[in-house]
Amino acid sequence: MRPALPEAGHLHRGLILSRDSVHIVGASLAGIRAAEALRREGFSGTIALIGDEPHRPYDRPPLSKQVLSGAWEPDRIGLTKPEKFDEIELDLRLSTRATAFDLASRSLTTSGPDGERTENVDGLLIATGARCRSLPGTDGMSGVHILRGLDDALALRADFDRGPKRVVVVGAGFIGAEVAATARGREIPVTMVEALPTPLGRVLGEQMGSVMADVHREHGVDLRTGVGVDSVNGGDRVESVTLSDGSLIEADVVVIGIGVIPNTEWLDGSGLEIDNGIVCDATMLAAPGVTAAGDVARWPNHRFDEVMRVEHWDNAIEQGVHAAKRLLVDDSAAQPFTPVPWFWSDQYDRKIQLAGRVRADDDLEIVEGSLEEHRFAALYGREGRLVGVLGFNRPRHVMQYKMMIQDGVSFADAVSAEI
Amino acid sequence: MKIVVDFDLCESNAICMQIAPDLFEVRDDDFLYVLNEEPGEDSRARVEECVQRCPKQAISIEG
Ligand SMILES: Cc1cc2nc3c(=O)[nH]c(=O)nc-3n(C[C@H](O)[C@H](O)[C@H](O)COP(=O)(O)OP(=O)(O)OC[C@H]3O[C@@H](n4cnc5c(N)ncnc54)[C@H](O)[C@@H]3O)c2cc1C
Ligand code: SF4
Numbered sequence: 373m374r375p376a377l378p379e380a381g382h383l384h385r386g387l388i389l390s391r392d393s394v395h396i397v398g399a400s401l402a403g404i405r406a407a408e409a410l411r412r413e414g415f416s417g418t419i420a421l422i423g424d425e426p427h428r429p430y431d432r433p434p435l436s437k438q439v440l441s442g443a444w445e446p447d448r449i450g451l452t453k454p455e456k457f458d459e460i461e462l463d464l465r466l467s468t469r470a471t472a473f474d475l476a477s478r479s480l481t482t483s484g485p486d487g488e489r490t491e492n493v494d495g496l497l498i499a500t501g502a503r504c505r506s507l508p509g510t511d512g513m514s515g516v517h518i519l520r521g522l523d524d525a526l527a528l529r530a531d532f533d534r535g536p537k538r539v540v541v542v543g544a545g546f547i548g549a550e551v552a553a554t555a556r557g558r559e560i561p562v563t564m565v566e567a568l569p570t571p572l573g574r575v576l577g578e579q580m581g582s583v584m585a586d587v588h589r590e591h592g593v594d595l596r597t598g599v600g601v602d603s604v605n606g607g608d609r610v611e612s613v614t615l616s617d618g619s620l621i622e623a624d625v626v627v628i629g630i631g632v633i634p635n636t637e638w639l640d641g642s643g644l645e646i647d648n649g650i651v652c653d654a655t656m657l658a659a660p661g662v663t664a665a666g667d668v669a670r671w672p673n674h675r676f677d678e679v680m681r682v683e684h685w686d687n688a689i690e691q692g693v694h695a696a697k698r699l700l701v702d703d704s705a706a707q708p709f710t711p712v713p714w715f716w717s718d719q720y721d722r723k724i725q726l727a728g729r730v731r732a733d734d735d736l737e738i739v740e741g742s743l744e745e746h747r748f749a750a751l752y753g754r755e756g757r758l759v760g761v762l763g764f765n766r767p768r769h770v771m772q773y774k775m776m777i778q779d780g781v782s783f784a785d786a787v788s789a790e791i
Numbered sequence: 792m793k794i795v796v797d798f799d800l801c802e803s804n805a806i807c808m809q810i811a812p813d814l815f816e817v818r819d820d821d822f823l824y825v826l827n828e829e830p831g832e833d834s835r836a837r838v839e840e841c842v843q844r845c846p847k848q849a850i851s852i853e854g
Contacts, residue, residue, distance in 0.1 A: 405843065412836075433846065686806070689844055716804060716846060723802060768817040771805035 389700055391494045391661075392417045395480055397470045398499035398635075399423025401431070401685065402666030402692035404451050406497050409696040411460045417494075421462050422482055424469035427522055428454075433685055435525035436550040437718050441557055442529065446522055470500070475643030475659055495661050495699040498639070498650055499692060502632035502667040502683065507542065507604060515610035516626045519547060531625045536560055540613045540623040542601050544571035546717045548629030549588070553719040556591045563594040563621050565601055565613070577732045580750065580762060583743055591720050632683060634668045649681040654708035656695040663695035675710040675778075676729045676759070684715040712777045714770075722746060725767060727774035728760030737787050740769050749773065753783030792835055793853040794828050800849035807841040807850060814838065 394410060396403045399421045407419050423429070429451040438444035457464060468484030473496070481490045504518035517528045532539075532555065539555050541548045544566035555562045568574055570581025571588070588595045600616040604626055612622045634649045644658050645651040649670035652658045656671055666688035670681040682691075694709045714727045734752040741748035741764075749769040752760035758781050761773035772791045781789075794814065803823050807815040814834065816824045830838065835852075842850045 408843075412839075431848075685846060686844060714806075723804070725804065767802065767804040768808075768819075768821060771809050771817070775809060 388705075389702055391415070391699065393420065393493070394418075394495035394497060394696075394699055395420045395422065395491075395493045396497045396499060397422050397480075398501055398666070398668070399425070399429050399464065399466065400499065400501055400666070400688075401429065401451060402499035402501070402688040402695075403497070404429040404692075405689045406499060406665060406692035406696035407462055408452070408456075408460060409693040410700070413697055413700055415700060419460070419462055420465060422465045422468050422470055422484075424467065425521060426467045428452075428457075428464070428466070430522055432520070435522065436519055436547055437554060439522075439525045440519075440529050440532065440551065440554045442533075446526070449522075470638050473639055473642040473644070475662070478661075493661075496663075497692075497695050497699060498658070498662070498664040498668060499666045499688075499695075500635040500638070500668050502634045504628065504632055505630050507601065507628050507630070510604050510610075510626070510628070513604065513606055513610050514608055515606070515624055516604060516628065518628050519551060520632070528625075528627065532558055532560060536623075536625040538563060538621070538623045539625040539627060540565060540621055541627045541629060542613075543629035543631070544568075544584070544588070544595070544597075545629055545631065546572075546715075548627065549584070549719050550717060551627050551629060552588060552593050553591065556593060556720070561594075562592070563596065563623070564588060565599060565615060566595070566597045567600045569598050571595070571597070574732055576726075576730060576762060577734065577736055579736060579743075583746065583764070587720065587722060587746060632667065634681065636668060654710075655706040656691060656698050656709050657706065661699065663698045665691040665695035669695070671709060673710055674708050675712065678729060680713075680729070682713045684713055686714050687711065712774050714774060721765075723763075723765050723767060725763045725770040726760065727770055728752065728758075728777045730760035730762070734759060735783060737783075739787060740766055751783065751786055753786075756782055756784070758783045758786040792830065792832065792838070794825055794830070794838060795851045795853055796823065796825055797849045797851070798823070800847045801845075802847050802849075804846065806844050806846065810841050810844065811837045815841065 431449045434449050468482050470482050472481040480493045504520045510516045538561045541552045541564040544564050552562045552564045571584040573581030602614040602616050605612045610626050636646045650658050650664040652671040654672050656663045658664050667683045672679045717724045730752040734754050737751045747765045749766040750762045761770050763770035776786050803817045803821050805817040
């Protein structure tokens with residue numbers, strides 16, 4: 373086996389490790405981008421990309437948007453052109469689940485169409501993402517959905533196609549909000565139930581949470597805030613939902629959007645540290661020769677002095693690339709991963725974008741547009757620093773303020789900047 | 792190398808501008824402008840990063 377040869381600019385400092393192979397577990401966004409990055413860096417060993425879904429890597433954001441609305445068919449959401457898989461010479465193992473890893477012996481056990489297999493790994497990159505939380509007592513009840521994968525999206529779309537009398541969306545986070553928006557776009561009656569006083573208020577602050585609430589109500593969503601779900605009722609098929617305030621809502625479709633859990637169970641007892649995600653150092657290293665990336669990875673982001681796990685699309689790419697490169701260098705050449713997280717969400721005709729790390733009690737200043745028109749950029753400041761920007765239909769501004777966060781601009785300077 | 796943007800897909804979120812401000816610019820009118828459609832080979836790595844990180848898969852490279 374040839375050793376890894378550095379090609380692109382990033383690997384010129386420090387020792388370059390020669391590895392025979394890299395195993396990537398999780399064949400989605402972070403995993404495929406990591407595989408591509410290894411080849412770009414000149415890695416010539418074997419790359420195994422192992423994923424438990426039957427599908428080739430595909431893009432999730434369209435699932436709650438164009439796929440659910442019916443505008444796109446699944447063939448449009450592939451993450452990489454089929455030719456590219458040959459070009460980068462991947463040992464792509466679909467429908468194959470990693471069931472165990474042992475750090476001490478560096479052995480990885482998988483189970484797939486060819487049966488069970490245990491092999492030694494050299495470099496290991498973990499990108500097993502996250503799965504949806506479910507509501508107790510809803511297992512196997514038809515009409516109750518979660519939304520994480522393509523099969524979930526197609527099942528929900530099929531229920532939408534039947535013209536439901538009412539959809540109840542449990543949880544007004546970003547995914548729930550997008551499902552509600554897409555359902556309204558198809559003129560399906562929607563009730564959205566949120567335990568907090570305002571949607572996303574705990575993250576974005578009450579003022580921005582109220583804007584979110586207005587947008588939903590203006591589009592005809594029956595939004596119930598400050599209430600929980602007591603029970604989801606029905607036999608084989610869901611019939612209604614009982615809320616904690618005693619009200620009963622008849623519904624033939626229920627979508628649960630109450631957050632995700634990182635997929636780490638297969639690593640229990642592996643010797644890796646797990647704590648709401650795979651615990652990594654600042655360079656995305658979880659153990660010697662083991663890195664993690666995407667929704668499953670937790671690491672200290674020095675830019676924000678915060679240990680975080682980020683469930684954003686762009687992060688999965690950047691972190692996948694970073695974790696891949698990290699496997700090819702020794703400690704002296706390793707770089708910390710210090711991004712300004714960035715996220716977008718499309719709801720109705722609003723393009724919502726959030727950059728940075730915001731908290732409900734941060735200082736808040738509207739710098740562009742107005743809340744009334746639902747077209748604005750709002751800056752978040754903490755201890756005199758610019759830490760975040762939220763935009764409603766203000767993409768350019770969000771990106772420009774994101775660059776200011778990156779440059780460490782003060783909150784006052786950002787607020788007074790003319791852009 | 793030629794940069795091709797599918798403007799029906801592009802949503803002007805300026806991710807590309809962040810990566811390569813000398814090649815991409817989202818202006819006040821909120822439209823994306825490609826400042827140099829045929830950059831030199833030394834820009835290829837950055838343009839490829841733009842292709843990958845464009846959330847709408849709106850950018851492609853010809854040649
Ligand atoms: C419906 C939806 C809409 C979204 N919209 C947006 C958006 O608008 N903007 C945004 O910024 N982000 C959005 N996101 C978030 C974004 O898609 C995720 O952050 C991204 O997919 C994370 O990529 P990942 O590779 O880390 O994990 P995942 O995409 O979760 O992939 C992990 C993969 O690993 C597999 N796996 C798990 N365990 C094992 C195992 N033991 N063995 C083998 N394989 C395993 C999983 O099946 C999965 O295929 C959305 C997500 C969803 C679900
Ligand atoms: S990153 Fe893509 S969608 Fe965003 S402005 Fe550039 S081309 Fe358009």
